[in-house]
Amino acid sequence: MKRVGLLTVALLSLGLLAGCGSTQKAGEGDQAGADAAAGRDGRGVGRLGGTSANLNDPSRGGGGAGGYRYDVNVEPEHRIYFEYNSALVNDRAAQVLAHNAGWILAHRPSGVVTVEGHCDERGTREFNLALGQQRADAVVRFLVSQGMPANRLKAVSFGKEKPLVPSHDESSWSKNRRADLVLR
Secondary structure, three states: OHHHHHHHHHHHHHHHHHHHOOOOOOOOOOHHHHHHHOOOOOOOEEEEOOEEEEOOOHHHOOOOHHHOOOOOOOOOOOEEEOOOOOOOOOHHHHHHHHHHHHHHHHHOOOOOEEEEEEOOOOOOHHHHHHHHHHHHHHHHHHHHHOOOOHHHEEEEEEEOOOOOOOOOOHHHHHHHOEEEEEEO
8 A cells, every 4th residue: 555655656757857848839828828918817917938028027127117128209019910810928029018008108198009919811800800819808907907097098909901011921911910009
């Protein structure tokens, strides 16, 4: 009996060690991480570098909204990009959005931002309108988590109706899977 218990403990330990050595490919993740990135738990968290992390954690680098380093005097980019059929805010987009939030709060504290969600031409009109809305909503949730007042943010979807690049190849499609921030 003692031998079976010892064997069980040894096998469990070996399994745990084997799990520690595995790596996760970029873009893969568990559903909990995807839910967090989509803001389904309402806590203002996002998916960064393959893990879920609180974007307001100052240990992420300090300085600025979400702990990202940026110069609040440099005007931010107004466009972020998404993966195919995804509304997850990736690490690069999170950095751009954190900079946007800090810049808007510093330079245009009463400005209103419209987030326009876009998709590539693949998929039905209805599907792309829904995905564009999910993208715009994900950006709004992220900006709120960075201190932007929700009443100054508006999310709209254009689906595949306003392509940035009207060609029919992957390079063009990747530029059309985006969210544009329009400051008024």
